[in-house]
Amino acid sequence: MVHTPQKSRPLAGADAMERIWLLWRISIHVLVALLCAVVFVRDGFSWPLLAFIATYAAGRWVPFKQLWVLAVLVLWVVLLIDATSAGFLAFALYFLVINTLRPALAVPSVGLIAGIAVYGLGRHNGWSIGGVVGPIVGALVACVLGYGFLQLRRESYARVAASRQAGESDERARLAGEIHDTIAQGLSSIQMLLHSAERRVMEQQIDDPDLLRELRLARQTAADNVLEARQIIAALQPQPLVGTQLPVALARVVASTPQGQAIAFATDGQPRQLPEDVEAALMRVTQSLVSNVVRHAHATRAQVTLTYQPDQVSVDVVDNGVGFDYDAQVQRAAKSKSDAEGIPGVRTRVARLGGEVHVETAPGQGCGVSVMIPTAQRLDTHRGADHE
Secondary structure: OOOOOOOOHHHHHHHHHHHHHHHHHHHHHHHHHHHHHHHHHHHOOOHHHHHHHHHHHHHHOOOOHHHHHHHHHHHHHHHHHHOHHHHHHHHHHHHHHHHHOOHHHHHHHHHHHHHHHHHHHHHHHOOOHHHHHHHHHHHHHHHHHHHHHHHHHHHHHHHHHHHHHHHHHHHHHHHHHHHHHHHHHHHHHHHHHHHHHHHHHHHOOOOOHHHHHHHHHHHHHHHHHHHHHHHHHHHHOOHHHOOOOHHHHHHHHHHOOOOHHHEEEEEEOOOOOOOHHHHHHHHHHHHHHHHHHHHHHOOOOEEEEEEEOOOEEEEEEEEOOOOOOHHHHHHHHHHHOOOOOHHHHHHHHHHHOOOEEEEEEOOOOOEEEEEEEEOHHHHHHHHHHHHO
16 A cells, blocks of 8 residues: 555556557457358358458548448348358447447447347247347347446546546645745745844944845845745645635545545544644645555545544544555665655654654555644644734
8 A cells, every 4th residue: 555656657557558458459350350250151252241341341440430330230230131150240249339339329239239130040040049148148248348348447547547646746745845844944044044133233233234235135035035935835735725624625535536435535523724734734645645545455445534633633544455564664665765655755744743643554454544633732833923
């Protein structure tokens, strides 16, 4: 769950799925070719067979796929009139319409193909249970396999998109934190030092108007840059917090994952206004932990809970995934000296606010992460700053 993939992995995953999709389509073409060979061997050469093969082969260059599928099906029906074994082509045509047409058109087309195949086999070979059940079962199998693969493909790309979005959000949060901790804090310190130097010049009544003017200009420039840095930090903050409350924003993060309802969100306690840095940290932490569940846990269920307590607020993320060896992960993180990603990154963010992170996991036993941040002292600090 914690192991963060390299930035190239989402793209690699998309490329792998695209290769699988290509092999899937090629296998259908091969199936059509083999079944056409069966028709040729059993029923001999015919002009409808040649027309069917030529029309099917031209599908790669035909821009209007629906008309192409219609032409292929019409030629198959014509071929089925004289060629008994053409009924076997129905199984390949099921996949053709599933891969090419929208479900609203593909499902009725599969049913129509199955009906025509049943009629064709019955007309040539006589009516039997096998002649009726065979095409119907083939249609059901094709629908399960075809739409199962299409759903897998959609989920794969959705997972890639979620990984990219989570990575971008984490990067924005990291940049905001670094700007706050370095540039903004440094400029604030410079502004205070310049203000102190200006006050000493005035107290000692140093007769140098140019020096005093330059000190004031430098202090004002530093103040302006502090304001600009804070505006940049605000622009880099996680966007779901804009114009909404923290529970709503976290629920939106959870609902936007490819797992859908498999990841649930709940709130415990009475929601209240929190300091902006605490809300931003909880937002980033939740995004990071949910992203880990999506990308690494292989979980079928997960629960995200935001809990308000009198003196602290916490976020708990629990999943039933594969789990991992946390002690080994901590050792690897210490050797790599990297604490910007995964749970080490969560610990770093939470520690800045005086909070704690607890992890309970083991291989094959899922994972639970609890993040707790104290709020009472920080709220008192904020109120005192407002009264000054």
